Amino acid sequence: MSRIKEFNLPDLGEGLTEGEILAWLVKVGDDIELNQPIVEVETAKAAVEIPAKWAGRVQAIFHPEGATVEVGSPIIAIDTDPNAGPIEPSTTGAPAADLPTPSAASLAAVEVAPEEGMVEPGLIGGVAPGGRTAVLVGYGPRNAPAKRRPRKGGVPAQAAAAPAAPVQPAPAPAPVVPVPAANGNGRTTGAVLAKPPVRKLAKDLGVDLATLTGSGPLGSITREDVQRAAAAPAAAEPLTVAAPATAAASFGADREQRIPVKGVRKLTAENMARSAFTAPHVTEFLTVDVTRAMKALDRLRERREWRDVRVSPLLLVAKAVLLAVKRHPMVNSTWAGEEIVVKDYVNLGIAAATERGLIVPNIKDAGRLSLRELADAMTALVQTAKAGKTSPADMSGGTLTITNVGVFGVDTGTPILPPGESAILAFGAVREQPWVHKGKVKPRLVTTLGLSFDHRIIDGELGSKFLRDIGDFLADPEAALLAWT
Amino acid sequence: MAKGDPGAATRSKRAAPRTKRAAATGEPELVQLLTPEGERIESALGPDGTEYRVDFTDEEYRGLYRDLVLVRKLDAEATALQRQGELGLWASLLGQEAAQVGSGRALRTQDMAFPTYREHGVLYCRGIDPIMPLGLFRGVDQGGWDPNEFKFNMYTIVIGAQTLHATGYAMGVAMDGKTGSDEGEAVIAYFGDGATSQGDVNESFVWASVFNAPLVFFCQNNQYAISEPLERQTRVPLYQRAGGFGFPGVRVDGNDVLASYAVTRHALDNARHGQGPSLIEAYTYRMGAHTTSDDPTRYRIASEVEAWQAKDPIARMKAFLTKQQIVDDSFFAEVDEQARAESVHLRERVLAMPDPEPVTMFDHVYPNGSPELDEQRAQFTKYLESFEGSAH
Numbered sequence: 001m002s003r004i005k006e007f008n009l010p011d012l013g014e015g016l017t018e019g020e021i022l023a024w025l026v027k028v029g030d031d032i033e034l035n036q037p038i039v040e041v042e043t044a045k046a047a048v049e050i051p052a053k054w055a056g057r058v059q060a061i062f063h064p065e066g067a068t069v070e071v072g073s074p075i076i077a078i079d080t081d082p083n084a085g086p087i088e089p090s091t092t093g094a095p096a097a098d099l100p101t102p103s104a105a106s107l108a109a110v111e112v113a114p115e116e117g118m119v120e121p122g123l124i125g126g127v128a129p130g131g132r133t134a135v136l137v138g139y140g141p142r143n144a145p146a147k148r149r150p151r152k153g154g155v156p157a158q159a160a161a162a163p164a165a166p167v168q169p170a171p172a173p174a175p176v177v178p179v180p181a182a183n184g185n186g187r188t189t190g191a192v193l194a195k196p197p198v199r200k201l202a203k204d205l206g207v208d209l210a211t212l213t214g215s216g217p218l219g220s221i222t223r224e225d226v227q228r229a230a231a232a233p234a235a236a237e238p239l240t241v242a243a244p245a246t247a248a249a250s251f252g253a254d255r256e257q258r259i260p261v262k263g264v265r266k267l268t269a270e271n272m273a274r275s276a277f278t279a280p281h282v283t284e285f286l287t288v289d290v291t292r293a294m295k296a297l298d299r300l301r302e303r304r305e306w307r308d309v310r311v312s313p314l315l316l317v318a319k320a321v322l323l324a325v326k327r328h329p330m331v332n333s334t335w336a337g338e339e340i341v342v343k344d345y346v347n348l349g350i351a352a353a354t355e356r357g358l359i360v361p362n363i364k365d366a367g368r369l370s371l372r373e374l375a376d377a378m379t380a381l382v383q384t385a386k387a388g389k390t391s392p393a394d395m396s397g398g399t400l401t402i403t404n405v406g407v408f409g410v411d412t413g414t415p416i417l418p419p420g421e422s423a424i425l426a427f428g429a430v431r432e433q434p435w436v437h438k439g440k441v442k443p444r445l446v447t448t449l450g451l452s453f454d455h456r457i458i459d460g461e462l463g464s465k466f467l468r469d470i471g472d473f474l475a476d477p478e479a480a481l482l483a484w485t
Numbered sequence: 486m487a488k489g490d491p492g493a494a495t496r497s498k499r500a501a502p503r504t505k506r507a508a509a510t511g512e513p514e515l516v517q518l519l520t521p522e523g524e525r526i527e528s529a530l531g532p533d534g535t536e537y538r539v540d541f542t543d544e545e546y547r548g549l550y551r552d553l554v555l556v557r558k559l560d561a562e563a564t565a566l567q568r569q570g571e572l573g574l575w576a577s578l579l580g581q582e583a584a585q586v587g588s589g590r591a592l593r594t595q596d597m598a599f600p601t602y603r604e605h606g607v608l609y610c611r612g613i614d615p616i617m618p619l620g621l622f623r624g625v626d627q628g629g630w631d632p633n634e635f636k637f638n639m640y641t642i643v644i645g646a647q648t649l650h651a652t653g654y655a656m657g658v659a660m661d662g663k664t665g666s667d668e669g670e671a672v673i674a675y676f677g678d679g680a681t682s683q684g685d686v687n688e689s690f691v692w693a694s695v696f697n698a699p700l701v702f703f704c705q706n707n708q709y710a711i712s713e714p715l716e717r718q719t720r721v722p723l724y725q726r727a728g729g730f731g732f733p734g735v736r737v738d739g740n741d742v743l744a745s746y747a748v749t750r751h752a753l754d755n756a757r758h759g760q761g762p763s764l765i766e767a768y769t770y771r772m773g774a775h776t777t778s779d780d781p782t783r784y785r786i787a788s789e790v791e792a793w794q795a796k797d798p799i800a801r802m803k804a805f806l807t808k809q810q811i812v813d814d815s816f817f818a819e820v821d822e823q824a825r826a827e828s829v830h831l832r833e834r835v836l837a838m839p840d841p842e843p844v845t846m847f848d849h850v851y852p853n854g855s856p857e858l859d860e861q862r863a864q865f866t867k868y869l870e871s872f873e874g875s876a877h
Binding site (some may be wrong): 005008009010011012013014035045046047048049050051053 | 562565567568569570571573574774777778779780782783
């Protein structure tokens with residue numbers, strides 16, 4: 001082994017990537033002992049003295065005070081046998097006369113310390129989200145532009161999934177250090193600036209931050225940038241109801257696909273599981289001849305003032321539910337442990353299938369709306385949902401929900417209550433079916449309603465009456481209106 | 486080193502033994518047998534009237550001094566090795582040597598110890614090769630010693646968790662009927678002042694108390710839970726907490742190796758005789774950083790460190806040995822040379838530690854492996870092979 005030894009800056013903390021030379025405690029030509037303090041280095045965690053790893057004579061010092069040095073690059077060369085005569089060429093082939101010049105790579109690894117204030121506090125400059133390194137004890141590195149210690153071969157962890165990906169040769173023996181691609185401002189190219197909550201939002205919404213242009217400070221990506229990007233594709237194809245399974249049918253060799261549970265799917269799963277195992281559900285069904293109601297809808301559409309209004313069977317179902325709630329207020333309630341909270345307002349939830357999964361926005365105080373206002377509110381609600389712009393406020397505070405499974409061509413279902421609600425109505429497909437009408441079997445427009453309710457609050461009698469009233473309205477809306485209002 | 490039982494404690498109040506009084510000195514009340522100036526105190530009273538004294542031979546005094554110096558030197562070498570990139574991390578015991586050597590030497594062969602990650606001094610006293618913890622902190626093995634052989638459990642990184650393990654172990658000792666005589670087994674659990682805020686430690690207090698476990702809770706109060714000072718951990722002296730749990734507590738000068746020995750020996754003997762748990766608060770100071778990842782200058786002032794420097798455990802022992810003419814200068818030189826040689830030896834062995842094959846990390850998870858682990862090992866092997874020029 002060569003008698004000239006270069007000492008590389010070690011990782012002085014846990015997962016640190018660089019250190020700043022504060023002060024040299026020795027100079028070239030000094031004779032030093034093992035463990036004699038030679039340099040003061042400040043890292044993100046601490047200012048520490050580094051003791052000499054070898055006794056000998058200081059041959060070269062590679063970095064001035066104030067320089068920021070990458071972990072792993074040489075900072076000092078020590079002649080471990082200074083009295084053995086002239087220095088022979090080292091085994092690496094680099095003539096000793098070249099000192100104090102370390103390898104080019106190690107010089108490239110030196111960077112001037114970033115100016116204070118260059119990066120907004122809280123921003124993390126690293127390519128990897130978070131950029132911080134978990135530590136066992138002590139505090140983590142500061143929020144500075146984080147530079148990842150280069151992996152051997154420079155292959156990211158994901159390469160494991162694709163072993164065929166080209167890999168660089170492992171770095172030659174120390175002191176050669178992989179050179180990070182650095183641009184003019186000292187930041188690694190390809191870095192995306194975004195605060196952690198924005199990164200989380202982008203992840204949840206499936207937006208790739210690298211594809212965005214940031215509008216925030218220093219080009220950082222803001223929440224609005226992400227939301228805009230998320231809304232764009234949805235608006236372009238508003239009718240798409242793409243389930244993840246159809247969108248990504250890339251199965252591996254084991255013919256199984258693993259889809260991470262996150263975002264809307266995760267929330268839905270949690271809500272459904274919580275509700276299913278806390279509220280004792282009962283579901284009742286009622287099949288109704290809605291021919292008259294459909295004809296009434298047609299007449300409604302023909303009216304001039306309704307010309308531009310989207311009128312759907314769901315509108316009539318919503319109206320039916322709202323009128324029936326007025327007659328049976330108890331169904332519009334919440335089980336609150338010690339008490340039952342009965343509400344005088346109906347925030348009517350409409351379950352909507354969107355690109356990102358099931359969401360249930362609700363129409364606030366729907367019971368007070370006229371039919372026209374209700375129609376407008378439902379149209380707005382659906383459009384907002386399809387555009388992916390439904391706000392959390394739109395989705396919270398629902399008191400009773402309708403799920404329109406009929407649009408998928410099925411007859412009905414046994415819906416699960418949204419948490420905190422006591423009744424949910426499934427509205428099945430409206431189809432022409434043989435039906436006994438006025439004593440004869442005739443083709444009639446028929447649908448099946450499925451009502452699930454929380455049996456802690458709603459007995460079979462109340463649930464049945466409520467469902468019956470909805471059915472009565474849909475069978476003969478005019479008569480029901482005359483009778484009830 | 487200590488043969489027989491040089492430490493003796495009785496409940497008599499004869500001979501007006503000394504106790505450090507807060508009112509008299511401005512210092513906390515604690516059991517002390519050797520002042521910072523190296524003045525020997527004949528005996529000292531605990532808060533419950535227990536009288537503590539030690540009766541060591543000159544050879545035993547010299548042995549304690551040697552332990553203190555060696556432990557400090559080896560610890561310093563480990564810190565240097567970390568700074569030189571040879572260890573990933575190191576938790577230095579600098580300043581706490583007396584608490585560890587005193588309590589460590591008070592253990593009898595049959596006693597079981599549950600350490601934190603800083604008990605290098607106790608480990609040394611248990612006869613374990615000091616290279617062992619360096620393998621752990623170099624990341625090449627899991628620690629390496631056999632806890633059953635040396636009656637010294639593996640280092641526990643999780644704060645306070647080992648007190649639960651120790652309590653369960655001590656309950657087992659009692660259930661096995663191994664208490665009630667001089668040959669009885671006692672258990673000691675080490676932890677710090679910060680750990681007293683952990684639920685684990687308080688649960689251990691409860692269980693050890695109600696099950697009368699043969700357990701000594703040995704708290705090294707080094708004044709800081711990383712950066713949090715003691716005032717943020719407690720409103721009463723830590724040793725007084727024991728009273729609320731129903732067992733005795735005592736505060737000892739943790740920089741006094743003699744008092745640390747006497748108090749620990751007494752508590753262990755009580756435990757081995759079936760008299761249940763007790764709490765020792767060894768009042769000391771962490772002279773260095775919490776770990777090599779820490780910078781104590783950020784949260785404490787230099788004058789405080791200087792004040793504790795004056796209470797150094799080795800300096801007072803050296804002063805005592807000199808004053809009593811137990812040793813001459815050649816002894817100190819000889820000990821220093823031994824420490825130097827052992828630290829050089831330690832360094833050489835650390836640098837020679839082979840890096841383990843990465844896949845061996847799967848080997849010691851379960852005694853007989855598991856299909857999941859096999860799968861993970863296969864995936865990891867494949868991953869390693871994806872690197873060019875890699876042996877894997």
